[in-house]
Amino acid sequence: MTIIFLLIGISLLVALTFLGAFLWAVRSGQYEDTYTPAVRMLFEDEPE
Template sequence: MKIIFVLIAVSLLVALGFLAAFIWAVKSGQYEDDYTPSIRMLFDDKPAPSSRSANPKIHSTDK
């Protein structure tokens, strides 16, 4: 039955791990915006325009 000490220690550690994960998630702001990511994930990651000079007009607006 001594194994139960090990088991309890392990189970508490796992639970603490989840608590830490929860606190990290809150801290990193994951609960502040729970809607936008659902749209964001729909976009394919397109390769960035190969050269900025491809659209000089837009580029020039912020000069």
């Protein structure tokens, strides 16, 4: 029975970590540009 409580605690910790990472990505602007990824393959790369 103790292992169930331990696994629940670990899973909550992992879930909160991923939630924090997602909120950090949203607040830092990772999802702001929704147009460019859809048309990026249509642009030609300029030679260096």
